[in-house]
Amino acid sequence: MIRKKILKIILLALMTSFHPVFADEGMWTYDNLPLKILKEKYGFEPTQEWIDHLRLSSVRFNDGGSGSFVSPNGLVMTNQHVVRGQLQKLLTADRDLLRDGFFAAEQADELKCPDLELNVLLSMENVTARIQGAAKPGMKELEALQARAAEMTAIQKESFESTGLRSDIVTLYHGGEYWLYRYKKYTDVRLVFAPEHQAAFYGSLWDNFAYPRYELDFAFVRVYENDKPAQSVHYLRWNSAGAREDELVFVSGHPGKTERLLTVAQIITRRDLEYPADLKIARRRLEALKQYAALGKTEASQVINAISGTENVIEADSGEYQGLLNSTLFNKKIAEESDFRNRVDSKSEWKKNYASAWTDIVNVQKKYAEIFKPFKYRRIPSRMLADKALSIVKYGEEIQKADDQRSFGFHNDQLESFKFQMLSPVPVYLPLEERLLAAWLQLVSEELGANDPFVKTALNGHSPNDVARDIFSKTKFNDLQVRKNLLDGGADAIQKSDDALIVFVRKLYPIIRDIQTSYAEKIQSVESAASQKIGKARFEVYGKSVYPDATFTLRLAFGIVRGYPMNGTLAAPMTTYYGWYDRSLGFGQKPPFNLPQRYWDRKSKLDLSTPLNFVSSCDIIGGNSGSPVVNIKGEVVGIVHDGNNEGLVGNFICNDESGRAIANHAGGMIAALRVLYDAGRVADELEGNAHAK
DSSP, rough: OOOHHOOOOOOHHHHOOSSSSSSTOEETTSOOHHHHHHHHOOOOOOOOOHHHHHHHHEEEEESEEEEEEETTTSEEOTTTTTHHHHHHHHTTBBBBHHHOOOOOSSGGGGGOOOOOOOOEEEEEEOOHHHHEEEEEEEEOHHHHHHHHHHHHHHHHHHHHHHHEOOOEEEEGGGTTTTEEEEEEEEEEEEEEEEHHHHHTTTHHHHHHTTSSSOOOOOOEEEETTTTOOOSSOOOOOTTOOOOOOOEEEEEEEEOOOOOOTOHHHHHHHIIIIHHHHHHHHHHHHHHHHHHHTTTOOOHHHHHHHHHHHHHHHHHHHHHHHHHHHHHHHHHHHHHHHHHHHHHTTSSHHHHHHTHHHHHHHHHHHHHHHHHHHHHHHHOOOSSSSSHHHHHHHHHHHHTTTTTSOOOOOOGGHHHHHHHHHHHHOOOOOHHHHHHEEEEEEEHHHHHHHSSSHHHHHHTTTOOHHHHHHHHHHHTTTTHHHHHHHHHHHHHHHHHHHEEEEEEEHHHHHHHHHHHHHHHHIIHHHHHHHHHHHHHHHHHHHTTSSSOOOOOSSEEEEEEOOEEEEETTEEEEEEEEHHHHHHHHHHOOOOOOSOHHHHHTGGGSOOOOTTTEEEEEEEOOTOOTTEEEEEEETOOOOEEEEEEEEGGGGGGTTTTTTTOEEEEHHHHHHHHIIIIISOOHHHHHHHHHHTTTT
């Protein structure tokens, strides 16, 4: 029923969203904001000071998500679901932060997050000419790819050595532009406040991507330097009046990935190959997680975040996939591409330089289809202990190479972050890891067959269950000191290790490396060269009036707080506490529509007309979670926590007619802090800053 409902909504969105100019479309880089549109349509001209202040107040959660500084003392606002993994990792026998929530009554009570890294974008530098120039005329596609990669490494290394800042090369417009982004990095991050999971994920999957929405999906952490709260010169002032209907608002955050600039041939590959495989993998993982959760309350508490996250991925990917199966989307993308190519063909020089790129991409998709299954399944998925072991085996090989010859993630300036993740002190549940590995090996054997070299090496004639059971009955890799010894010992220690999990992935690594090398040589190099040509053509035709696809880097979106037509009626721009209590009562307070008991105990103290959630036409995607919503004064009026069902096609198109960003309202958050959670310390810190000079 949920899938049919989502499909119906997506079809309606596709029908209503196609028009030549999207009013509030775009996830804009801070070097190229749509200032002309803002001035002409809304009469707003942000100053450079306004822009820089918002950029420097914005925060990236490096494990996925966004946030912002909201006080001069290092207080950072984000979503509960962005830090949900940290809440899970802080689970102990007598402390369940997902079930009970958390508030540090005193600063000394703030809990250190085990492996959280936050980034703030300090500067941006255009290095396009240098990177594109590294690929010399006459080079083959693979040589050009390697030359560009080597130049990227050199630039990052130079920047890191001269500034000490995290330095990342960001590819925009699929190679049309390259930028060097420098970040300040924080790794001492402590939890200040998070509500119960029941309040932050109210309604579970039934309300996920739905609107009207009722939940409090926000949290606060604090960054420390030298064991003291970091002093934030740039932070966003709080506006407890919150967002207002028809108000112009902005979202500053880190959208993870969009594919709006893909060619039609690439979208067909996504539809016919990648989405079906991704959904199959996610569903098999979910099945294993639920089987583990069924073992008991303890096991269920250990995987509640993993289950929620996987269900969210399945629902989002299903929505995107259903959109691709509809001919309306393809007709739209075909028309867009046809218009673009006609413009390129209209000038002989453009046609000569760029027209062949589309043919190259069509041809390389056929080659990709030939190796798709081996490439997809000869690997170890992320979020498993086995993947961490594989990363350490790869580390042992990579550090023996010159820095400019290493794979991404293993350059000298990246090793600190790599080791930070490898040495995370989070609890590891070996029975869970056993189930996840067994489920993966079973799926791989089904997809590749018993005679595939990866399957033969992994199973060696045994069943997936037996292989996983044997490994996790012997491995000590879950011990933090064991991982540290391997990293400290380097290539020699890793190669000589007799740990069962290391031995297992060490045997598989050459097979994994070979298929990835084959992909880079036969597919990636050709696609990269062709995509860069198309990126250059896009600049020739449109200039920078087109925004680049999302890359989990800082972007600014804008829009209006307003409702939208749905189900034959209108969705209001805001929901209130009245509606939340009504929804719970309407379901007889039965899960997943029950409210925490404190909400009933303190109901009489709340002003139930206080706004809770609201929607705006700001263009967002996954990764924007936790982004601040600010008004034209740069004040916080809310925090993004989701998009609606109508916006699920946002990976490929923008639907500004009915696609909406869903946010918690600043007024509703303050009410919750003061009345429901006795968190006046945080509320005072927020509202006190509103009057600071």
